[in-house]
Amino acid sequence: MANPLSGERVKHAPEFANTRKHAELLAIASPLAAAAYSTLPDGRKRTHYQQLAGKAIHWLKADKNVAEVQILLQHAAAAIAKTFEEQQIPRLIASEKAGGNLLFSLPAQRSIGSRKHRTGANRRTRKAAASLEGAGFVKREKILIKYIALIIFFGNISSALCFPNKSALTPCVVTSSNLFPGLPAIS
Numbered sequence: 001m002a003n004p005l006s007g008e009r010v011k012h013a014p015e016f017a018n019t020r021k022h023a024e025l026l027a028i029a030s031p032l033a034a035a036a037y038s039t040l041p042d043g044r045k046r047t048h049y050q051q052l053a054g055k056a057i058h059w060l061k062a063d064k065n066v067a068e069v070q071i072l073l074q075h076a077a078a079a080i081a082k083t084f085e086e087q088q089i090p091r092l093i094a095s096e097k098a099g100g101n102l103l104f105s106l107p108a109q110r111s112i113g114s115r116k117h118r119t120g121a122n123r124r125t126r127k128a129a130a131s132l133e134g135a136g137f138v139k140r141e142k143i144l145i146k147y148i149a150l151i152i153f154f155g156n157i158s159s160a161l162c163f164p165n166k167s168a169l170t171p172c173v174v175t176s177s178n179l180f181p182g183l184p185a186i187s
Contacts, residue, residue: 022057025057025060025061026053026057028056028060028066029053029056029057029060029069030053030056032056032066032069032070032073033049033052033053033055033056033073034049035070035073036052036070036073036074036076036077037049037052037077039074039077039081040077040080040081040084041081041084043084044080048080051076051080052073052076052077052080055072055073055076056069056073059072
């Protein structure tokens with residue numbers, strides 16, 4: 001039995017009129033949303049693009065012209081960018097344990113993903129923390145590499161290396177003196 005749905009039927013049949021109408025709106029809205037999305041800072045996500053595209057389609061349905069939609073999308077993108085600035089970035093907390101070992105920990109965060117995803121992430125975090133605790137100051141080069149790998153695993157390296165006396169958005173330079181105050185620089 002042949003499939004009755006064909007490209008020719010979708011392009012011309014009256015029952016697909018709404019599909020064609022929405023496809024035309026999406027064809028107009030998509031490049032507009034992409035242009036606004038490209039102005040967002042690092043850390044943007046696909047959902048931000050989808051929000052912008054949805055707003056563009058909504059405004060096009062409300063009979064706004066393309067120039068008005070571009071301006072409205074720039075305002076929407078600015079509002080999304082403002083949320084990036086307001087987000088608190090968790091800082092890595094280092095404390096010294098008995099025997100001179102360092103303990104690295106992150107503040108508690110909301111769980112994301114499935115139970116399997118969280119379990120795997122927790123296991124990797126515990127494993128990295130255990131290897132950092134066991135190393136001590138003797139192998140500081142390896143600690144530095146593992147510390148940076150742990151930071152990269154959790155996200156934004158520059159803000160995580162800023163210590164509490166600095167703003168969360170202040171860029172920092174990664175050096176051994178940042179990581180281990182009082183120790184000579186690693187060369």
